[in-house]
Amino acid sequence: MDAKTLLGQVDHDLALCLDKIRHCVGLLDETQLWWRANARSNSVGNLVLHLCGNLSQWVLEGVGGRPYVRHRSAEFAADRTAGPAELLERLTTVVAGCREVASALNEADLAVPRTIQGCPTDGLRALLHAWEHMSYHTGQIVLVTKQLVDEGTEVEFYPQHKRE
Numbered sequence: 001m002d003a004k005t006l007l008g009q010v011d012h013d014l015a016l017c018l019d020k021i022r023h024c025v026g027l028l029d030e031t032q033l034w035w036r037a038n039a040r041s042n043s044v045g046n047l048v049l050h051l052c053g054n055l056s057q058w059v060l061e062g063v064g065g066r067p068y069v070r071h072r073s074a075e076f077a078a079d080r081t082a083g084p085a086e087l088l089e090r091l092t093t094v095v096a097g098c099r100e101v102a103s104a105l106n107e108a109d110l111a112v113p114r115t116i117q118g119c120p121t122d123g124l125r126a127l128l129h130a131w132e133h134m135s136y137h138t139g140q141i142v143l144v145t146k147q148l149v150d151e152g153t154e155v156e157f158y159p160q161h162k163r164e
Contacts, residue, residue, distance in 0.1 A: 003107040006124075010131050011099050017138040018095045021048065024145035025084045032148045033087075034080045042076060044144050047137045048087045049075040052094045058130045060094070062116035063109075063123050064101035102127060 001009075025033065025044065034043045042050070053075045061068035082090070110124040121129070 003105070003110055007102050007105060007127075010102050010127055013131060014095050014099055014102075014134060017134045018092065020138050021051075021091065021141055022088055024141050025088055027145055027149045028084065030080065030083060033084055035144075035148060037144075042140075043079075044141050045080075045082065045087060046076050046078055047141055048091050049078055049082075051134060051137055052090050054133050055094050055098050055130055058116050058126050058133075059098040059101050062114055062121075063105070063126050064097070066097070066101075098130065 025048070028044060032044070034045045036043050036046075050072075053070050053072055056066075056068045057070045060066040105123060105127075110122065110127070112123050114121055114123065114126060116126055
């Protein structure tokens with residue numbers, strides 16, 4: 001797969017994950033948004049904050065060079081610190097920034113060595129990390145939403161194409 005095709009797929013999948021998260025958060029009330037299965041679990045709200053932090057650190061700062069100071073532990077400690085609209089606005093802004101960064105990259109940019117979160121990497125691996133991370137936590141958000149809402153979630157992680 002060439003760089004342009006890969007970057008197009010990253011762009012597409014980030015948008016797809018964001019749409020799934022928007023749908024799920026839209027189904028949850030404030031109590032459900034911050035519900036945790038137990039003390040060691042994260043709420044949907046925590047996962048959205050965590051995605052904002054991770055994507056900002058790995059893509060916006062790590063690949064795009066935009067200044068960012070992360071407070072990772074605060075992402076998980078938060079409890080009812082923002083409502084659904086504010087969380088979605090934050091994530092939408094971060095994902096839009098990540099899509100901008102990715103669309104401006106070329107093959108040489110992907111090969112540039114970088115250190116992100118103390119890890120030696122390059123642009124390609126940083127994008128793949130962010131892509132996988134977004135997908136992983138989107139799946140968790142879909143699962144929690146299905147558990148809390150039960151009927152009417154109508155979210156498929158991998159939508160089936162219509163067959164004729």
